Amino acid sequence: MATQIRRTDDYGANMARCGAAMPCVVCGRAVRSARAPMIHVNYLWRAITDDEYRLAPEDSQGCWPIGPDCLRRHPELRPYCGPVAG
Ligand SMILES: [Zn+2]
Secondary structure: OOOOOOOOOOHHHHOOOOOOOOEEEOOEEEOOOOOEEEEEEEEEEOOEEEEEHHHHHEEEEHHHHHHHHHHHHHHHHHHHEOOOOO
């Protein structure tokens, strides 16, 4: 079951300062750790499972990292965290 990700109000401003780093899926701050868990999101910015991706691959917005603080604040996103990259 897809879960809505609630972006912080300052997501856009944080993302604009990210530079080359990947923005956190929740707060938009740069995630510099290559070991950050990744979450697959769709065009409604909902976290999706692998099965949900396979049902509607055209809705994918790709995989985005989540920072450790945001993951602590949003335990509902933990089941969507994919294998650590790298
Ligand atoms: Zn974050």
